[in-house]
Amino acid sequence: MGRVFKSLTFQIIVTALLIVGVSMAILSNRLIFEFQDELVKKESETLQAIGSQAVERWNRMYRELSNSYKFDKLSQNKQNELVSVFLSKSYYDYIDVFKGNFPRVSIGYQVSLFTPSLVYLTDGSRNPLPKLTVALPLKAGTQIIGYLVVDRDMPQVLAPLQRVRFEAFKTSTVSIALSGAATIVLLTFFLIRLLSLRRSVVRLKTNLDTRVPRGGGELGEISRAVADLAHSLKRSIEEAKQTEALKTLGIFTTGIAHEVRNPLTSIKGYAGLLEKKLQGRPEAKYIVPIRSEADRLESLVKDLLTFGHPAPPQPVEFDLHGFFESMRELMAQQFEDGHATLDLQVPQVLVTWDARQTEQMFMNLLQNAVQSMQDKNGGTVTVTARNEADRVIVEVRDAGAGIRSEDRPKMFTPFFTTKEHGTGLGLPISQKIASFHNGVITYESTEGAGTTFTVNMQRIINPDV
Numbered sequence: 173m174g175r176v177f178k179s180l181t182f183q184i185i186v187t188a189l190l191i192v193g194v195s196m197a198i199l200s201n202r203l204i205f206e207f208q209d210e211l212v213k214k215e216s217e218t219l220q221a222i223g224s225q226a227v228e229r230w231n232r233m234y235r236e237l238s239n240s241y242k243f244d245k246l247s248q249n250k251q252n253e254l255v256s257v258f259l260s261k262s263y264y265d266y267i268d269v270f271k272g273n274f275p276r277v278s279i280g281y282q283v284s285l286f287t288p289s290l291v292y293l294t295d296g297s298r299n300p301l302p303k304l305t306v307a308l309p310l311k312a313g314t315q316i317i318g319y320l321v322v323d324r325d326m327p328q329v330l331a332p333l334q335r336v337r338f339e340a341f342k343t344s345t346v347s348i349a350l351s352g353a354a355t356i357v358l359l360t361f362f363l364i365r366l367l368s369l370r371r372s373v374v375r376l377k378t379n380l381d382t383r384v385p386r387g388g389g390e391l392g393e394i395s396r397a398v399a400d401l402a403h404s405l406k407r408s409i410e411e412a413k414q415t416e417a418l419k420t421l422g423i424f425t426t427g428i429a430h431e432v433r434n435p436l437t438s439i440k441g442y443a444g445l446l447e448k449k450l451q452g453r454p455e456a457k458y459i460v461p462i463r464s465e466a467d468r469l470e471s472l473v474k475d476l477l478t479f480g481h482p483a484p485p486q487p488v489e490f491d492l493h494g495f496f497e498s499m500r501e502l503m504a505q506q507f508e509d510g511h512a513t514l515d516l517q518v519p520q521v522l523v524t525w526d527a528r529q530t531e532q533m534f535m536n537l538l539q540n541a542v543q544s545m546q547d548k549n550g551g552t553v554t555v556t557a558r559n560e561a562d563r564v565i566v567e568v569r570d571a572g573a574g575i576r577s578e579d580r581p582k583m584f585t586p587f588f589t590t591k592e593h594g595t596g597l598g599l600p601i602s603q604k605i606a607s608f609h610n611g612v613i614t615y616e617s618t619e620g621a622g623t624t625f626t627v628n629m630q631r632i633i634n635p636d637v
Contacts, residue, residue, distance in 0.1 A: 208330060211329060211330060211332060212304060212329065212330075215304055215324065215329045216304065216306060219277065219304065219305075219306040219322045219323070219324060220306050220308075220322075222274055222277060222279075222322050223279075223306055223308045223320050223321075223322040224308065225270070226266075226267060226270055226279065226281075226308075226320050226322075227308045227309075227310060227320055229263075229266055229270075230259075230263060230310050230320070231311070233259055233262060233263060233266075234255070234259065234311075234312060234313075237254060237255065237258055237259065238251075238313075241254055243313075251312070252285050252312075255285055255286075255312060255317075256285045256286045259283075259286075260283070260285075260286035260287070263281075263283075267279060267281060276324060276328060277322060277323070277324050278292055278303075278322070278323050278324065279292070279320070279321070279322055280292035280320075280321045281310065281318060281319065281320045281321065282318050282319055282321070283310060283317055283318035284317055284318055285317060285318075287318070290319075290321060292321075302325070302326040302327075303323040303324065303325060303326060304323060304324050304325075304326055304329050305321060305322070305323035306321070306322045306323065307319045307320070307321050307322075308320045308321075308322075368385045372385060439462070446459055447459040483529075484608070485525070485526035485529055485605075485608045485609065485633065486526050486528075487524045487525055487526055487632075487633050487634075488524065488525075488526075488527055489522055489523070489524045490522070490523065490525075490527055491520055491521070491522055491523075492518055492519075492520070492521040492522075492523050492557055492564065492566075493516075493518045493519060493520045493521070494520075495527070495530075495531075496516050496518045496534075496555060496557075497516070499531065499534060499535065499538070500514050500516065502535075503535065503538060503539075506538075506539065506542060507542060507553075510542040510543065510545065510546060510550055511549055511550025512541075512542045512545055512550045512551055512552070512553055513550075513551075513552050513553070514538075514552075514553050514555070515552050515553065515554045515555070516555050517554065517555065517556045517557070518555060518556065518557040518566075519557060519558075519559075521557060521559050521564060521631070522631075523564055523631050523632070524631070524632040524633060525609055525629070525633065526605075526608070526609070529605045529608065530605065530609070532601070532602075532605065533601075533602040533605040533606065533627070534566075534568070534627075536598040536599065536601065536602045537568045537602065537625050537627075538553060538555075538568060539598070540570075540598065540599075540625075541553040541568055541569075541570035541572065541623075541625075542570075543572075543591065544570050544572025544573055544574075544622075544623065545570055545571060545572040545573075547572075547573055548571070548572065548573070551570065551571040551572065552570075552571060553568065553569070553570050554567075554568075554569045554570075555567070555568055555569075556569070559631065562630060562631055562632070563611075563628060563629065563630055563631055564628075564629055564630075564631045565626060565627070565628050566626070566627045566629075567624055567625070567626050567627075568624070568625045568627075569622065569623070569624040569625075570622050570623055570624075571621070571622040572622050572623060573619070573620060573622075574617045574618050574619040574620055574621055574622055574623055575615070575617040575619070575623055576619060577619070580617070583599055583615065584599050584600055584603050584613075585600070586600045599613070606627055606628075606629055608633075609629040609630060609633050610629065610630035610633060611627060611628050611629030611630060612628055613625060613626065613627050613628075614626050614628070
């Protein structure tokens, strides 16, 4: 039994039932109080209306007496004497008859001229119960000389409230029962989902590929957050492994590049000598592919050195618009050979970047864009830029063949390439350059429609950091 009391399910159900019960009780009491206030308000209006009739009769009797005896020409004492003589008996008789129309209401009055104290004509029926009382002034001209009092026992006024309370109690009891049943059902479904999520979280400790159940509502949002967190953690682990592997690869490739560079220099030198010696002879044609392949190998060695041991950035301030205009001139022949055009939509923005590194980065992206459109006989490469707070976002968009879905996870992997003579180091080197500028390169691609590479970098980098 102790385990039942300590279980989360039992505690949640009991808490929910308590909340429902207390809420219904509060709501019922509030409705009852509102109904009570409404009853008192309506009864007060009724008593006010009853009293107004008696007051109106007093006013009419006073006006008739005033007109008959021309009160405006008499002294105040004479007026008071006439009021006492004629109105004391007549108004008493009127109230005595008038009260008979309202047997459940007590009516009294007090006029200082002839009834120094409050007189009730229903004294025999009065009791010490609480009263709902309305008092209306009785005037002689503009002077208040007394009051008419109309009241009714509060238990009579609130009698309908007892029935309402009983009905509210029945309704609350039924509502609590139904709400409790509904709460138990809903909580059962909720707890099933919660326990399923708990089991998935436990499995995630040993297997980050565990499927986390999804759903709607807040629990669904928690499930999605857990799944996203697991995915991010897995990606971070993979990135950490990749970073370590790339670090090792960088050291390895740097060593190889240094070892290859010296013999390569000798090969190019001897190829040049042979070309001069064989000039004009048929054998000279064999020198051309030697030099071509040596140049390609030299370019690969240069990329290996850049990837394995990149130089720290040397930031200088320059205008981004002018920078891309210079690149347009620099790559004009490549765009012409690829039947491509360059559409620059770059505003004048001052940046503080390493000009040489960023030139290499954007040249890689622009070359990839031109080459992606070769199968379509060219097209337009669009470069846009915008300034957001302390960052600059540059987009390079082409209308090429797009990136195949199976190739996308490997786009920034060293030595992965889909080109016949590619080294597979252009994008990894570009990503490194972006990271040196507190930035990152991302992309979106649609097969057959083109690719957009987005470079998001800090506008001003500090060379000391």
